[in-house]
Amino acid sequence: MKTIEQLIRPNIKSLRPYSSARDEFSGEQAIFLDANENPFNKPYNRYPDPYQRKLKKKIGELKDIEAEHIFLGNGSDEAIDLTFRSFCEPGIDNVISIDPTYGMYQVAADINNIEIRKVKLTKEFQLDVDGLLAAADQNSKILFICSPNNPTGNCFPATDILSLLDKFNGIVVLDEAYIDFAPEKSFLPHLAKYPNLIILQTFSKAWGMAGIRLGMAFTSPEIIHIFNHIKYPYNINILTQQTALQLLEKADDKNTWVQELLRQKEQMSLKMKQYPFIQKIFPSDANYLLIKTTAPKEIYNFLVDQGVIVRDRSTVSLCEGCLRVTIGSKEENNALYAALDQYQNK
Template sequence: MNSFNINNIIRPNVKAMKAYSSARDEFQEINDDFVFLDANENPFNNGLNRYPDPLQRNVKSILSKIKNFPANQILLGNGSDEVLDLIFRAFCEPNQDNVIAISPSYGMYGVLANLNAIEYRKSLLNEENFQPNIEDIFSKVDDNTKMIFLCSPNNPTGEIIKRDSILGIVNRFNGLVIIDEAYIDFAMEPSWINEIKNYPNVIVTQTLSKAVGLAGIRLGILYASQEIIDVLIKIKPPYNINQLTQLKAIEILGNYDKVVDETNTIIEQKDFLEQALAEISFVEKIYPSDANFILIKVDNANERYNQLIEKGIVIRNRNNDDLCENCLRITVGTEDENGKLVEALNSLKY
């Protein structure tokens, strides 16, 4: 039975440290009538001469309404990679602790583990349905296992992890379970952010890079208990989300109906692609996908990848990933882009 206690997993130096306090942390009231002489800024107004809101309150307020989640339990970072790195640095002791991740999955988990001198243990998914092997995961857990990473929907396989599987992990593990939901907007299953109040060891990460269409501004999101957020804020760099990023996020999130429409169009185009791919003779398998991409198994992934490059179409060759021999990952594009892909595939030598 889970007996998670955050105080048992915080690094001692992080627990003891005092967070840096910026000028805008100490005085947060925004009033154009005030004279700000506290942050050593250039006083000549060009629209960007002042430091951005270190707490990103306006962005979090909009996200809070969209996700129906408390704003004070949201942390923002420069892409999901930054918030994932903060988790490592707050809770994992270098050269001592370890983390576990399903495989194949997002490659940055392993990169960040290595960067932070944390042992990275992989647990292969069940090959027949790309779901976690729970007993295999727990065979790798020991007293120094701090975190388990679950990407859901998973990249590159595309399938969402079944709720029962996640519950089987969350309820047994006394460390943190990080559920990476970068592709959740394309799935029919609900997000796990609504479960955080019931499972304090769950952290959910999301991004504006996929469905929201803001990969260029690099804004990642972390949802967690207040206790976890407080720890991460202690080690977060000041002013880490710049003013231009905040303004663009506010602009696009302010018209969320458009985001929903685009997401629905991508899902419709995915259905079209799946049907078209089923007619291609060298496509041996189309894996179920809850994301904005499709993983397919072909006769020769390297050859087919290079043939498409020659026709000016770039997809992702996942041939070297665990369980993905001769697999290609295809991102769903616009109707025109998808049509060009299908035309190119049909023109390839069989």
Template structure:
């Protein structure tokens, strides 16, 4: 497969917008910038941000062992996913495959971009049904979305299943690894060079504790990254976001420490949820949340709201009837949750 053959013809022919900062790539020290019609009075954000987020990418490159040319940054992972749709899917012609229960934005973005949706429900143990996926794909199926670890179920997908899909699916496989830092399963970044049709998305919103700055990350071949760069807005990641991301990425030890605390609290939360009378099942989790089956999810959700605790009711999702999703909080937050749950009748 030549993955570039999957790019929309209009995107291939696109002449990308060249911003003022794209045109100048030299040393900025002691330079006078009169090219971008900015307000000249310095306040820290009066200049346009680096359109290619060079410093952030350099730090990610060192942390992940991936060349900068294989990295694209977006205004949250949702922008990254939207760019992927725009690059590969012809509106009102092409379609994608999702595996419910899964992250709802895959379908929302498909609808926004007028792209068809094919669904293959996960198996009873929340794994991809590989043969069904390959059978349902047609010549206009451009993207397959795999969320691993999966949201809302929390489990990682079989490496063997993913590898087979990468080898046999005649389109682009997008692996959403938003929760990979909480898992013992290795990231598919390690095998990026093997599969030209592989795109991996990650985020600073979970393990790195930066949900408020909205920074999504895409890892792919340099050919795919080049196409996505051509269609992204020129200054899609603002200066304040870049500054905060740089600070956090330089303090990687803090992130690792917090992840270990969350993993410890996850194990403790699971043990205590098992002792709640109306909890009948707790699903294995490789994420920073736990999915649990209860007697009446809507009733318990509303009771917790009344007690000032907000969780997610996932009972409307396929195979998640009467399931609640609990994010792992601090020790104090988790203890408050368990205390309230045990008080409910």
């Protein structure tokens, strides 16, 4: 397997990163006359910690992982983009992705002028391990796997993911944005064995922090070092860092929310089976259901008119006729059912 040293882009390897004032001094009890900051309007007048040390320490305690294995980004999308910029030479290298999956992998590939090779899931929404490996060549730098997958909602067998980690000759990005809702365990314990593994997680889903835009990447210190070299100096603002630290004290609330959403998901699955225009409800390990209908666009537009917004996924590979419905609060879900009752009776 190629080493990180072999996979990194040559210009990134030789890059001399920007050094901020807070790189040169990271203490707190001092008179700061080094960064051209305004001395008034504390604490917002000061640049934030560029490496989010307090926040990483807290996350490390929650995840049982050392801070040196943690990168924090402006949503998980920043880590996705940094992975492209770290390892893929524009116009030369390529990446491998499953299909269907999270759309930002395609967008990030297009922005960075990188070919993306998509390998369809099976009809049962499972990985085609042999197909993914066969799609790779000497210029394949990254493999993206989202588990639980978006929009299909299912986790992939650990044996398949391990097989790809053992055989793919590049970086494997495992996106675990929805892992808190899944019965399967996170792959975080595998980091020590696989230096080519990047695990993405987020505070946007189970933690209910989508509005503060905070994503996590867990990987080897070597890759963390590369990301820190090329990220913007102060990528996580002070408000996000402070808010996250406060909300992370409410881990019990997060666990309560997850259990309630899982109960609501089960109730929604049972309710949806009662409608004649619902053809299939796919198994889900996430906080949403992929639902096959007889008239997805008509149902979607009707729900919009009723002020209930779901996601039309009917044009996505293998998802023909499907809507993706996020599990909301009991009151929000009841509003969905009321709208669907009206659609059935119209």
